[in-house]
Amino acid sequence: MKEIKIDTKILVFNSVEELFKEDQDLMKKAVEVRKNAYAPYSKFKVGAALLLDNGEIVVGSNQENAAYPSGLCAERVAIFQAGAVYPDAKIVKMAITAGATENITTKPIPPCGACRQSIFEYEFRQDLSIEIYFMGETGEVYKSDSIQNLLPLTFDKNYL
Template structure:
């Protein structure tokens, strides 16, 4: 038996502060931060905002919305991706920014999309055949940028994995 190894790596751009980003990305991150103010998060007190830039230049923003039945709530990233799909079904999301306004004033803990949100973002990437850049920052501190969701979700589950028009096996 032969075992083969393959290394998976993610290339991240790291900016010391938002002011170091291109102006368009600074504005998107600020839009995400402003959206976090509207977070409904009475259970976790973790206020997250997201903003998406479409290929047309249109920008959408949203925040996480919780429910006492925890699985019923939605993360800011999923809300934005679903809103983009519902309102602008033919326009690709090209960049997504995510951040928080929660935590201690000096918190520099990075906020990234959860696993479910990563898969939601991947679905829209595959739907439009266009990479989606992700801009991530905690309450303050460095800003991390990945060129495509594949950097955060390697070996992602996608259409090629599922045979189309066939019912799933039980």
């Protein structure tokens, strides 16, 4: 038997104001698009903004459905939109913000498992790490240099 040790590195910023200007601006886009979320069932709104290597910013917000699994998370809305509109562009950075409509969310909210896998698919495909910044509505911002910090044992097309 052997043991595998997995190390994860996350940088913690006390607030959005501690980020570089470019990263602050990207998070502000995520905060703005979070307002467009359609979340009547979970009452949990999420916004995501992507910076592409061509300088474009693509945004997405979560969109729920009464047939619950039919909705889509903000991260995947943004990623799939980027892939559809800018198929040759690479995703450089992603900013995510989330909050409940009935109380203030102060803890950073990471992507769900399905979103982590989707982010990894693009990271793997483009052979370029995606910086991921995530936060609640206020408070600390976490930064990961790659989705592999959040999904260390990855599954890709090489297993198929």
